[in-house]
Amino acid sequence: MRFAAFLPLLLLAACARPAPPGVTILTYASPYSPNHPFSKADQAWMAFVEQKSGGRLRIRPSWSGALLSSDMSMEELRHGVADVGLITPIYARGGTHLLRIQTGFYSGADSIEAQLALYRCIAAANPEIGHELEGLKVLAVQGGSLxxxxxxxxxxxxxxxxxxxxxxxxxxxxxxxxxxxxxxxxxxxxxxxxxxxxxxxxxxxxxxxxxxxxxxxxxxxxxxxxxxxxGAYPARAMGMARWNSLTPEQRAILTQSQGVWEAALSREIVAAFDKGMxxxxxxxxxxxxxxxxxxxxxxxxxxxxxxxxxxxLDRFGIDGMAAFRSARASVRGKNYIKCAPSQADATGARKPASETL
Known part of the structure; x- marks a missing residue:
């Protein structure tokens, strides 16, 4: 898609009210309503970021698909339509071949914690994942109920x-x-x-x-x-250009917030399953x-x-079998937990090791 197609959305974003002095505002976009379980987790992340920054880093949400589309969100974030957004690589129109297919490698990883850890194993062992995410900074990985x-x-x-x-x-x-x-x-x-x-x-x-x-x-x-x-997949991301524009202190807060965001998503997914049934x-x-x-x-x-x-995936020049074998070996040996050692942050949330993508 040509950049011109994003121009109306960029103009809309530019019309937003300016930030107060000393405050950086990041726009966040999601296709879901603010009452959806995913959005409740998003709001927990927003509260953490504002509290951790002392109010100097704030998130301005845009809900219900007003700013990002479901199938082009990754490209839209790369072009700065929003600063941070919900992404779904499994629905992307192109360029996410391995991200799509790797979600089928998770048989035996039945908990959300295991899914997130296995994703990190797959990403660490297969550089193609990083290539497909080029231009994005991943801020949260998401698993789900069976x-x-x-x-x-x-x-x-x-x-x-x-x-x-x-x-x-x-x-x-x-x-x-x-x-x-x-x-x-x-x-x-x-x-x-x-x-x-x-x-x-x-x-x-x-x-x-x-x-x-x-x-x-x-x-x-x-x-x-x-x-x-x-399967698990990267589900929240920021355009790399916007990430690089932030101060080291702001990037550190967002890096720390990843564990908070993923823990909130896990809690909301489990609670939502019980309520749904x-x-x-x-x-x-x-x-x-x-x-x-x-x-x-x-x-x-x-x-x-x-x-x-x-x-x-051979037809795209991607060694999909290498990714499949690495995933299955991790599941058989229960080695996937070693790919993402956790630590507790100041909030008490379980936090995965630093994201490398």
Whole structure:
């Protein structure tokens, strides 16, 4: 996309009220409303930054997609449309091939803490991750609750029941769902509610929090708790040019804030899952599982397809299998925790080692 396309947004940002003397204001942009669980974590981060800086570094939020788009946010941040923003490399239109595919390497990393640590292992072992994030300073990595199968008019009680269903799914699940006879599509989560309500799709691969946070309990009738692994990815970032314009003291505060932001995201994700499942039960969503043999079959298909997707990156000149092998070796040996030793900051939050990207 040409820079001219960003000009109206840049002019909008320039019209914002000026900062008081001695105060630096950073704009923060998110596609979510201020009441979304992700946004509540964002607000905890904002409060920490302001408190830690003594009010000299403040965050001015822009919610509900007013400033950044879902699929171009990384490029928009590089061009300074906002200072800090929520990014989704898995939806980016190009240039994030390994970031997309590596989210399918997480089978066995079932907690958010394990997901974040495994991401850091993958990033440390595979320089391509850094290349795909060029021009950005990562401020937080995000994992999530394991997903299940949300459907509108037809229950899923076995893998066979997936046949013929048109499901929104993340990139790393497209081929495994196709092999099971489903018709998977990829779209931003913000578009899923209307797509289900209109019958454009039959359901979505999503965790239980979405029954409340995205109001899926209003349009879904069924939820299967098939445990679908969840990958981590860089989810909050700052344009590198803006990062370099800050003082060393300001950069130190933002570096320290990473652990606070990631801990707040983890808390909100766990709380949101519990609230979402409660909402599903209250709304009459029928909840079921799959037999253990079916879960094992799915896990095997998941890893088979993850390896195939990794090999397919050869066409982009990316050694995806090296990334896949490093991830699986870390999971098998439970070595991923060593990639991100933690320390407690002054707030008591668990803080990962310094981000190198």
């Amino acid at each position: 997903a299940g199968v949300v459907t509108t008019g037809r229950p899923v009680r076995s893998l066979t029941d997936l046949r013929g269903l048109r499901l929104r799914a993340p990139t790393e699940l497209l081929t495994v769902l196709e092999s099971l006879g489903a018709d998977p599509v990829n779209m931003p989560m913000a578009d899923v509610y209307s797509a289900m309500a209109k019958g454009v799709i039959d359901g979505v691969i999503a965790p239980g929090d979405t029954f409340r946070s995205l109001h899926f309990a209003e349009v879904a009738g069924y939820y299967n708790t098939l445990a679908i692994p969840r 409660e909402e599903a039960r209250k709304s009459g969503v029928a909840i079921s599982g799959v037999p253990a043999a079916e879960q094992r079959r799915f896990d095997a298909l998941y890893l088979r397809d993850a390896a195939a997707n990794a090999r397919a």
